[in-house]
Amino acid sequence: MTDQAVDVGGAAAGQRTGQFLGRQRELKELRDDIARAGLDTLSGKKSPRARVLLIAGRPGSGRTALAEELARQVAGDYPDGVLRVGLTEPGGARIPADRVARDLLDALAVPAPPGAGQDELTELVRAALAGRRAIVLLDDAADAEQVGPLLPDTSACLVVATAQGPLTGIPDVRPCTLGGLDVKSSVELLETYTGSVRVTVDPRAAETLVEACGAQPAALVLVGGWLAARPKAAVVDVARQLRAMSDDGPELPSAERPLARAFQLVYESLSQPSARILRLLALAPAGIADAHTASALAGCSVSGAQNALADFVAYGLLRKDGAVPDQYRVPGSLAPLLRALCEAVDRPGEVQLARARMLERTVRLLQSCRAVTEPEGSPARKRLAGLPRALRFPSAAAADRWLSGRQSALLAAARLAVEDGGLDTLARRLVAALVRALAAHRGAEAAAPELYGLHRLVLDVAERRDLHREKAAALLNLGDLDAQTGRTTEALARYRAALDAGRAANDPYATGRAMESVGGAHQELGDWQRASDWYGRALSQRLARGERADEARLYGRLATVHTYAGRYGEALRGWRAAVAGYRRLGDLPSQARALSEAARVQEYAGRPEESLRTCREAVEQARRAGDLRLQAALQLRLADTLDRLGDPAAGRRGPPPPPPRGAWAAPPGRGPPKNNRGTPKIGGCIGLKR
Structure with a gap:
């Protein structure tokens, strides 16, 4: 996992020199703090939480670099590694706790349920860290409320947090407060950019420049980079130039002025x-x-x-x-x-145009990312060939690497586009393209956590713009994700809202889909009467519109609910109607599955001869369809039924002639088998496709 908000400073110097400069006193204090007895230990109790170290300082003081160096030095005591996450975006906005928790769970390879709330996710983080010895680096915390829920409930872990000030509310935390670097380390940092000659010939000028930069690592890095690009510039001249700069614009605190002046120096030198x-x-x-x-x-x-x-x-x-x-x-x-x-x-117009160009480019890259997964010769691949070379990916693997590396930026772009409110059309296109790309490369199930957030963004835009059709689609997608994770009550509420939106849009597809989904939610909750009622409403609409494939499927779903409720006569009528519908469509595999379910209902109803005949017919349809797996499953069904009829030898030989009438009857009260939740289980291995 990568940090989301990391400062310049010692980190930049380390990248250039391969070593960490200065801060030795602070490092010693922090290491001593790890071994120092806490309040719980002094009172004779075992600490219930991880040790928390706080590095406090302004952005640009090198606080993140110090945290990274500390983690490197003590990593040997924590074999489960270092987890890094930022708590604040570069713009200063807090990162929501659920996003932070998901990042940590991804780093820990722990699946996070889509749509889960902040409390559930942070609890999963603490549970995942309970049996580990790891370092958790929380960068740029705004306050204790961000840090507290993420603290592991074990003293085996170490938490290192960086912030601008104290984290009031976290017990037993003593901040290590950073100021500027010492003069010697500051000069060494400058030398990594300028070389030693320019500093050696005028060491007093170097010290003056350090003073003008406030000994702040970020300011020193900027000035060092400026000097490195100008080998003939004298160090003393740069110091004078910084001192002569006026602090235009809003009044800045004195501690922030050196960095602002160093930035101004570099910016004014750019083309x-x-x-x-x-x-x-x-x-x-x-x-x-x-x-x-x-x-x-x-x-x-x-x-x-x-x-x-x-x-x-x-x-x-x-x-x-x-x-x-x-x-x-x-x-x-x-x-x-x-x-x-x-x-x-x-100007504001130029800024909005720049945003629009960026979103449009991102949409085209996402479309290219998805298109490269399509087969050669497909319409998507033909459109891909017409794009500029810079927007094309050479392979699906390259597109997948790009999508994985850019995922956090892409999700942020979608959120910002929706929050902006002025580019809703582009925002909708961006979200749609991102949904398709994630589904193409990861699969809908693996990408469900990201898809949940994206569908919520679509819902925000739809509600703001009164786009009823888009609102219905977003609610249906969110309801499906809620249902998949067991939040059936929440899914039912989403489906009902989608039904209202579909009716407002006069969209028959959304209305029918919502009614069917409401029925499915009631079915999952065990309310057979309401489930059959809503399936019946959806079926009536499909019949009125002549949508035969949906009619046949809904007959099957309605028959399943009747079976759950023990209404076997109505269930058989439903399955026969489904069989007739699939026969008209020429869908042999679905016809075979429907026949197998009808045979199961006949068995429950105590009609074994009819069950065997229907099951043989299902086997024949599966054979005609060429579906070997379905045919094998149905033959196992036949063998199982014959075994219960008291003729296991015939079951081993294959499909037998019909048994004598009355050879077997279902015991009184026999019904569908139950699953581990106590809900009747229908179509165990030969279920109909939903």
Whole structure:
């Protein structure tokens, strides 16, 4: 898992030099804090929760780099590894607790039920960590409310949190507060960019520059990158230039001015096209960008955007995403500066147009990502061939890697597009394309947690725009996901709301689908009367519209409910109607399945001769359909029935002649077998397709 909000600072220096600079006193204090006895231990009790260490400091102080270095040094004591997650987006918005919990569960390889609430997910996180010795790194916490629910209920784990201030409410936490780096480490950090010569010839100038940067790692990295791009620039001149800068714009706290001045120094040295790309990166979803994102935002070529991004990394304005090639992240310390600059320089219309270009590019990439999974020669592959080369993926595997690496940015783009409210048409297209791409590459079941959130976004747009058809579709999809995870009551409420929306849209498909789903929810809840009533309503609509395939399926569902309720006569009539419907459609496999269910009902009703005849007919239909698996299952059904009739030898030989009348009768009160929930189980191995 990758961090979602990480600062520049020591991390950037470490990437350049391969070593961590300074902070040795803080590291010693933190390591001593791990071994220090807590309040519970002093009172003679075993600590019920993980040890929590807090690194407090402003963005840009190197707090994340210090947390990473601490985790590296003590990793040997925690064999289950390091889990990293950010609690705040680069723009300053809190990341919802359910999203944080899902990220942690993904890292722990623990499945999370789609649509689960915050409490359920955080409880799953604590349960998954209960038997582990791991380090949990919580980056950029806003307050204790974000951290508390994620604390493991075991003292074997270590939690390292970073924040701007104290986390009041977390017991037994002593913050390690960061200021600037010491002078020696600051100068060493500058040397990694400028080389030792320029510092050695004028060491006092280097110390003056450190002072002008407030000894803040993020500011030193920016100035170091600027000096590295200008080998002839003198260190003392840069120090004077920083001191001479005026603090225009809103009044900043004194501690934030050095970073703002260093950023201004670098920004003013950029060419106009590069400066525009940098400003518009404030619009990158979740602070994550690649060449396509930058190209779409600025309206330039992909190669030009890629060159600009590489320059920004050299300056310290961006950092590479170690987990995903050719992907970059806006440092959390610089995100507010970029956003303020974009608001001050770019007109609102230009910003909205840049957003629209980015969303349109993302939609086309998602369409390409899905199309590459289609067979050769399909319409989707033909459309894919007409796209520009930069928007095409060479293979399905490459598209899958892109989708996995960009997933967090894609989901963030969908959320931001819906929240924006001014680009609802593009937002709907983006969500639809993302749903199809995830389903094509992961399958609907594996992608269910992401799909649940996307369908909720569609519902938000539909409700805001009074789009009744889209609202009905979103509610039906959400209801299906609720039903799959056992939240049948919630699913029933969704289906009823979808029925109202379908009627408001005058959409017969949505209305019929909703009525059938309401019946299915009542069936799952064991309310046979309401289930049969709603199935009957859905069937009436299908009959009126002449939708034969749906008619046959609904006859089967209605017959199943009658079987549950013990109304075997009505159940048999339903299955016969389903058989007749499938016969008219020429669907031999479904006809065989319907016949097998009719035979089962006849067996329950105590009519074994008819059951055997019907089962033989089902076997014959399966043979004609060429469905060997269905044929084998039906033959097993025959053998099982003959065994209960007292003729196991005939069952082993194969389909026998009909037994004498009255040879077997169902015991009084016999009905469908029950599953482990106590609900009647119909069609165990030969169930009808829903």
